Amino acid sequence: MTAIMAFLNKLIWSWRPESNREAGDAIVKNFLLHWFPNRVSIKGLSWGYSLWLGTISFTLFLILCVTGVALMFLYVPSVERAYWSIKDLQFAVSFGYFLRSLHRITAHLMVGVVFLHMFRVFYTGAYKKGSFKRSARSLNWVLGVILLVLTLLLSFTGYLLPWDQLAFWAITVGTSIASAVPVFGQMIREFILGGSLIGQNTLIRFYVLHVFFLPVILFAIAAWHMWRVRKDGGLAAMEMVKEESSTTETSDIDEKSSKSYALMGIAKGTSVHIYDRQILTSENSLSSSPHLTRRITIVIILTLLISSVLALLFSAPLEEAANPSITPNPAKAPWYFLGLQELVSYSAFMGGVLIPGLAVLGLMLIPWVDRENKLVGRWLIQPADKKWMYIGAMVGTALTCLTIFVGIQFPSRELLGGIFSSQIWFDILNPATGLLLTMIILFFAARKISGSARTASIALFSCFVAAFIILTVVGTWLRGPNWGFFWPWEIWPEMPVRF
Amino acid sequence: MKKDKIIKTDKIIFAVAGLLFAAITFATIVKDNVPEWKYYQSEFKYIAAEVAAEEAVSKIPSGIQQIWVEDLDRVDRCVTCHQGIFWPGLENKEQPYATHPQMSLFNDHPPEKYGCTICHGGQGYAVDYISAHGFVKFWEEPLLAGAVASDYNISEKAALLETNCNVCHRYERETKGMPFINHAKDLIQEKACWGCHVINGEGGTIGPELNHIGEKHPENFDWTNFSGFRSAFNWHLQHFDEPAQIVPGTVMPKMGLQTRDRQALALLMMSWKDENLPTKYIPGFRQKEQLRPEESSKRQELLAGDGAFFIEKGCFVCHSIKAFGIKSPTEKGPDLTFALDDTRVRFRQTLQEFVFDPTQSGTMSIIFSTKIILTDEEKWELINILTKANHEYKKNQNNNQ
Numbered sequence: 029m030t031a032i033m034a035f036l037n038k039l040i041w042s043w044r045p046e047s048n049r050e051a052g053d054a055i056v057k058n059f060l061l062h063w064f065p066n067r068v069s070i071k072g073l074s075w076g077y078s079l080w081l082g083t084i085s086f087t088l089f090l091i092l093c094v095t096g097v098a099l100m101f102l103y104v105p106s107v108e109r110a111y112w113s114i115k116d117l118q119f120a121v122s123f124g125y126f127l128r129s130l131h132r133i134t135a136h137l138m139v140g141v142v143f144l145h146m147f148r149v150f151y152t153g154a155y156k157k158g159s160f161k162r163s164a165r166s167l168n169w170v171l172g173v174i175l176l177v178l179t180l181l182l183s184f185t186g187y188l189l190p191w192d193q194l195a196f197w198a199i200t201v202g203t204s205i206a207s208a209v210p211v212f213g214q215m216i217r218e219f220i221l222g223g224s225l226i227g228q229n230t231l232i233r234f235y236v237l238h239v240f241f242l243p244v245i246l247f248a249i250a251a252w253h254m255w256r257v258r259k260d261g262g263l264a265a266m267e268m269v270k271e272e273s274s275t276t277e278t279s280d281i282d283e284k285s286s287k288s289y290a291l292m293g294i295a296k297g298t299s300v301h302i303y304d305r306q307i308l309t310s311e312n313s314l315s316s317s318p319h320l321t322r323r324i325t326i327v328i329i330l331t332l333l334i335s336s337v338l339a340l341l342f343s344a345p346l347e348e349a350a351n352p353s354i355t356p357n358p359a360k361a362p363w364y365f366l367g368l369q370e371l372v373s374y375s376a377f378m379g380g381v382l383i384p385g386l387a388v389l390g391l392m393l394i395p396w397v398d399r400e401n402k403l404v405g406r407w408l409i410q411p412a413d414k415k416w417m418y419i420g421a422m423v424g425t426a427l428t429c430l431t432i433f434v435g436i437q438f439p440s441r442e443l444l445g446g447i448f449s450s451q452i453w454f455d456i457l458n459p460a461t462g463l464l465l466t467m468i469i470l471f472f473a474a475r476k477i478s479g480s481a482r483t484a485s486i487a488l489f490s491c492f493v494a495a496f497i498i499l500t501v502v503g504t505w506l507r508g509p510n511w512g513f514f515w516p517w518e519i520w521p522e523m524p525v526r527f
Numbered sequence: 528m529k530k531d532k533i534i535k536t537d538k539i540i541f542a543v544a545g546l547l548f549a550a551i552t553f554a555t556i557v558k559d560n561v562p563e564w565k566y567y568q569s570e571f572k573y574i575a576a577e578v579a580a581e582e583a584v585s586k587i588p589s590g591i592q593q594i595w596v597e598d599l600d601r602v603d604r605c606v607t608c609h610q611g612i613f614w615p616g617l618e619n620k621e622q623p624y625a626t627h628p629q630m631s632l633f634n635d636h637p638p639e640k641y642g643c644t645i646c647h648g649g650q651g652y653a654v655d656y657i658s659a660h661g662f663v664k665f666w667e668e669p670l671l672a673g674a675v676a677s678d679y680n681i682s683e684k685a686a687l688l689e690t691n692c693n694v695c696h697r698y699e700r701e702t703k704g705m706p707f708i709n710h711a712k713d714l715i716q717e718k719a720c721w722g723c724h725v726i727n728g729e730g731g732t733i734g735p736e737l738n739h740i741g742e743k744h745p746e747n748f749d750w751t752n753f754s755g756f757r758s759a760f761n762w763h764l765q766h767f768d769e770p771a772q773i774v775p776g777t778v779m780p781k782m783g784l785q786t787r788d789r790q791a792l793a794l795l796m797m798s799w800k801d802e803n804l805p806t807k808y809i810p811g812f813r814q815k816e817q818l819r820p821e822e823s824s825k826r827q828e829l830l831a832g833d834g835a836f837f838i839e840k841g842c843f844v845c846h847s848i849k850a851f852g853i854k855s856p857t858e859k860g861p862d863l864t865f866a867l868d869d870t871r872v873r874f875r876q877t878l879q880e881f882v883f884d885p886t887q888s889g890t891m892s893i894i895f896s897t898k899i900i901l902t903d904e905e906k907w908e909l910i911n912i913l914t915k916a917n918h919e920y921k922k923n924q925n926n927n928q
Contacts, residue, residue, distance in 0.1 A: 070533065112602070115652040120591050120604070123559050193665075314530060322537055329544040336551045340558065347665040354744050524745035524757035526667055526797070527675050527687065 064316040065262065067308045072265040073323060077152070077407075080327045081145035082257075085179075086250060087331040088138040093243065095131040103189065105235040107228045110191035111349040118346060125343055132344035134335045135183050139364050142179045146172060146391070150489055151408055151417075153482070154264035155395045158404040163260040165404075166395030171253045173392045178246045180364060185238040187362050188231065196350035197359035199226055199234075205372055205380030225352065261304075264405030270307050357509040357523075366503025367496050371460040373511050374435050378460040386464070387492070398485040412478055413486050420470065420487035424494030427466050431459040432502055436513050467491055563655050564591070567608040567623055574624045578616035591654060596642045598805050603642035603651035605659065613638075632704075646691045647671060679760065681790055683707070690741075693798035698727060698811035710787070711795035718782055726799075734779060741800035749774060763793035829853065836912060837863070840899050850916035860890075867917040878913060882906050 037046075045051035055061060071077060102121055104113045117124035149155060155169035188199045203220050207213040222229030257263065314320070347356070361369045371379025408414050435458075455461075470491055475484035508514040509521060568589055575584050593604040606612065608623040613633075617626040627633070636646075644651040649670035653659040661669035669675065671691065673684030681687070689708045696702045701709050715721065721730035724737045745759045752773055755761060762773070767789040770779040784792070806812050818826070829838050834851030837843045845859040861869055870878050874887035883906060885891040895901070901909065 070530065073533075112652065119652050119654045119658070120593075123555070126555055126559065314533070319534065319537070322541055326537065326541050326544055329541075329548050333544065333548050333551055336548075336555065340551075340555065345665075348667060354746065357746070522757060524748065524750065524759065524762075525669075526745055526759050527669055527671070 064320055065258065065304060066316060067304065067313040068262070068316050068320045069266060069269040069308055069313045071269050071312070072263040073314060073320060077265050078263055079144070079148055080323075081141055081148055082254075083324060083327045084331050085138055085141045085145055086254070087328045088134045088141060088335070089246070089250065091134045091332065091335060092131060092138065095127050095134070096239065096243075098127055099131060100239055105189070105231055107191065107231060107350075110189065110231065111346075114190045114192075114346055126339055129339035129342065129344045130335060133338045133342065135186060136363070137335060137338075139179055139183050142176050143364075146176060147493065149264075150394070151486075152264060152406060153404050156264075156398075156401050156404040158261070158264060158267045158401070159270065160261035160266070164256065165260050165264065168253060168256040168260060169395050170392050171249055171256065173388065175246065175249055175253060176391075177388060178242055178249065182238060182242045182246065183364070184362060185234040185242065188226075188234045189238065190346060191231065191350045193347040193350055193354070193356050194345060196226060196352070197356055198361050199230070201359050201361045201369060202365060205368070205376060208372075208376035208380045210377070210381075266307070267405040269312055273307050273309065273312060358507060358511055360503070360507070363500060363504050366507075367499030370432070370435075370499045370503045370507070371463075374458040374460045375455045377455040378458060378464070383460060383464055394485060394489075398481045400480065400482045403482075408486070410483075412480070413483055416474055416478060416483050416487040417490045420474070420490030421494040423466075423470055423487075424491035425498060427463060427491070428495045428498040431463045432499075432513075434462070435459045463495065467495075564607045568610065571610045571624055574611065574617065574620055575614060578614065593651075594638055594642045596640060596645075598640070598808070599642065599645055600803070601642045601644060601651055603644050604654050605643040605647075605649070605651065607654050608656075608659075609643075629704075644668070645694075646688060648691060679764070679790065680786070686790070686794065690794045690798040693795065694741075694800050694802050695804060695808050696810060697799065698809060707791040707794050708798065711791035714784075714788055714792060715795070723779070737796070737799060739799055739801040741797045760793055760797055763796045764789050767792050833912075833916075836908065840901075842899070848916065850920040863913060864916055864920050866913050879910050882910055 045054055099117070102113060102117055102124065104110060114128070117128050119125075121127075149169065149172065155165055157163055157165055184199075184202060187202075188195045203217055203226070206220060207217040209216055218224060220230075220233070221227075222233050348354075360366060368379050368384055371383055373379070403409065408417060467488060471484050471488040474487035475481060478484065505516060506513055508518075514520060568587075572584055572587060575587060587610060591604055592606045592610070593602055594606060595602050611617040611620060611624040612627045613630075614626055615630070617624055618628070619625070642651065643649070647670055648668045649661040650659055650663075650666050650668070653661075657663055658666070659670075660672070671687035676682075676684055676687050683706075686707050689705045692702065692705050693708045696705065696708075700712060715726065720726060720737075723731045723734035725732065726737050728738060730737075743759065745757070745762075748759060748762045750757060750762075752775060753762060753765065755765070766773045767782065767784055770777050770781060782788075806814070829835070829843075832851055834843075834848055834853045837846070837848055837851070837853060842848075842863065843853050843855055845855055845857055846861065846863045847853055847855040847858055848863045850864040867878050870876050870881040874881055876884075876887060881887065881891075882895075885895050
């Protein structure tokens, strides 16, 4: 009897601690109680500073996990059954269409929000080291870029699973880009597809990547990403708070006598939280519970609310069952790759390999290109920065429009076909190369004129964002059959039917 | 104070967001619980009550209903709304409650073995009006309803359905209840289409092969010289009228076809699909072994000779019959040439007695009662043949000596 009671007591030990030490441990070792700092600055909490994009993207990820696990019970990853299991979901499963729509819409939203999150972090200069000791915001920026790539891969692998024409041909377009890689191209493509064609091997590979491999990696890195935010002293807005709080001098702290508590006990050295107490006063901060947790709950609810409404309004598309012998015209990649597909239509190597490769590399290297450790955690407040943001965006817009115009009016293959016969020439002499070179020139020109790497980065980044948006818009709405250009008011040729 | 204001607005936003979320949750639940088919099912109960007893009405199933045909890999949920199909007496009711107009078809085509869409077209998986009838984007097999027929000025409502009938019945020269397709098959012979085209596996090679022309994707037709509504069916209609206008430079002659001829032929074209069907669903589908010439002529000889009876009935498997030159592959039983004498020696019976009562021989009583069941007429035929064979064989033997 006593043994059973002891066992039961053990099960609920945190409710009935046996000693004061155990009672203390229950608090100290509780992860949830340490998720958030004790106090948060009002600036960091405000809606307008961070726009809560990180929280929104993680919430979207959690919605995707929950709906995804539910979908795993109903989806069959086989070439014969995949499409029809989606039809079942659509028509016969309770809430099936909603589940699918919600999963699809949150996936698209997550890609969009992760991009926006990156834009916000860039324009607030939040990737800079700042003044906190042992802060490594540049590392967190790199983690963020990796998370962006993982998000794109997750969305892309999920795209194939319905096994309809949309899925099949989007993946055909997407993976054929891989074969543009010099030397190893064909090998890489076969590794991704598990063969030379998209079939059962590809489906199971994409499925396992989509439901296990990539989410687990993304979750781990996202956890690291969020943990680093704490370790770096909170959101970069803290830099502002710190400068404004004239009352304290952080150097006053006796580092040797101050201890930092970490999850597993006492941490080595002095962590940022020691300074928090000096910077965050009752004037400029609020206690996390309930003010931060309430806001987070609001963000979660609103994210759920908006995605649910969108899911009810826009049901996820499902085209004909995948048919390798019929190419839908046009065959388009997922929207976030349409910018690249536009460039690929000029040159597969430039648009599919070099430019996206340089873009990811360039994004990761931003903290090292711009090492000016000032104005951290502020939206652009310098007139020069603002000016160059507009210049960059305008140059990007004009340049991209020009690129598309040149691409349509003077197809390099027709113009140069008579002179050059080798593929290398088309890869070098095409509008995408022009776009890339002009961007590089813009960066150096901006740096020369303004004398600041930060300003030049802003110009280049803005140019990149503008180009990305325009290319995506053109690829999504203005490209029709045979990748021909159609204005929105022009009607695409009607597709014939059986009866 | 600034802080108080933040807290106050946050609480309001929190409350509003919570309420909105509750509302959207409620809306989602409501939307999922009022599908079209629930309305039709509840209406059907009243309609069925007019012709059936209360007990039968109370047994009408509710919820999504489906016919799953594993052989055809089809799931047809049509019966979710069309609950009256198998109920006699509802012939004049409006859809989806009416009785099937041709119940007699179910004798040869039991619904559980065929489902609905294999004949009617449409999207069997779907359970709402528009998607199920297949008049939606991304569904290539619409319901072959009378409305579609009248779009092409075909007066018979069920004409288009014949296309799907002929997916299975393609090897039959004539099929009951398929006037259009039968007419088209007449035309194929009359105009000797097989002269230029491979049809059902045989024919000339001047024109393209038509074995699976019904499978050709609409996008793969040549639409450059075509005007009007772009459908594969319409393409065939116009092409049969003026082949050279649709495909310039074609050698296909203008056949001088009437409207009905063209419609029938176009329907036939649409029916020649490459549907994945088990062969048992295809009447007239014969699997034939290719014999060597000498094997083939030997079999013909045996079937044409005096001993054909023993070949057809399978006696030759165990018994040789020297008199007819039949050699058994197993020789398990005695040579039947001498049956007339054998029965007397072995069973003390005349051949006639033995054939009508073979109980003396264990094997033959089983064979005659379960495997080779002969009518009285056939038994007399057997006795006559064997008696004659015995006499003639002996006569020949004597002559030879």
